[in-house]
Amino acid sequence: MLNRTNKNGGSRFANQVAWARFYLAKAGLIDTSQRGVWTLTDSGRRSQLDHQNAIRIFRDVQKTFREDEVEATTLLPAPDEAGAPPDERAPGEETFSEEMARVLQSLSAEGFERLCQRILREVGFEEVVVTGRSGDGGIDGFGTLRINRLVSDRVLFQCKKHTKQVSPSYVREFRGSMAARADRGIFLATSTFSAEAKREAAREGAAPIEMVDLDALISLLTDLRLGVTARTAFTLDHSFFREYGVPDSGSAL
Secondary structure, eight states: OTTOBOTTSSBHHHHHHHHHHHHHHHTTSEEOSSTTOOEEOHHHHHOOOOHHHHHHHHHHHHHHHHHTTOOGGGSOOOOOSSOOOGGGSOTTOOOHHHHHHHHHHHSOHHHHHHHHHHHHHHTTOEEEEEOOOTTSTTOOEEEEEEOSSSOEEEEEEEEEOOSSOBOHHHHHHHHHHHTTTOSEEEEEESSOBOHHHHHHHTOTTSOOEEEEOHHHHHHHHHHTTSSOOOOOOOOOOHHHHHTTTOOOTTSOO
C-alpha cells in the first residue's frame, strides 16, 4: 500500500491521507486554521471513528456542499487516486512534494549527480566520488560505507534523472557493471521503480542494490534539512491552563 502510486506518479497513501484530513476538517473533528498544522478539536477528541461513522461523515460533507447549492462542476467527488482535496492548496499552488519533485526533475544530470553525492556524504558515506563517465554501465560514482572500525564496504551508485518509471533492465545493467567492483549498489532516481525492478534489485544470491525513488529522495532531503527550511508552529494546550482556573475553550467566561 505505501509503495503504490497514483496516475500522476505521486504517493497514493499520501493522497488518501490528504482526503481523510479534508473530510475530518469539514466535519469539525480537526482544526486546520494554520496551514500545515492539524489538531483535534474537542469534538474530535470525543469522537470514536469506525467504518460506519467514516461513511456517515463522507455523506454528510457531500450533502452540505449540495445544500449550499454549489455548482455541479465543483461538487466534491469521492477521493480519487490523482486529485488533491480542494482545501489542500490554493488554486494553482503546488504542494511541497510537487514543488520538490519539479525542482529535482529540473536539475541537470551533472547537478543531480552532485546532489546525490552530497546526500550520501550527509548520511555517513566516506570518500564519495562522482565519476559520471558514459559507457560505464550506468555507474555514476562510488563511496565507502564504514560498518565499524575494522570493516567497510565499497558502494557504487547510479543517479537516474528520470520522469518515467525505471524498468528492471536498468537495474540489471547496473548490477552487471558492479561485478567484482563493489559489495553493494545504490540506485537513486527522480521517478519510481517498477515492481519488476524492485524484485530484480532484491534478487536472492545477487549483489544487493538499494532503491531510492523520488519520494525517498524528498524524505531524505527533508530529514537532512537540505534545500528546505523548517517552520515551527504552535497550538494552544488548553489542558495546561485548566490548573490555573482558565475555563475550557468554548465555555462561557
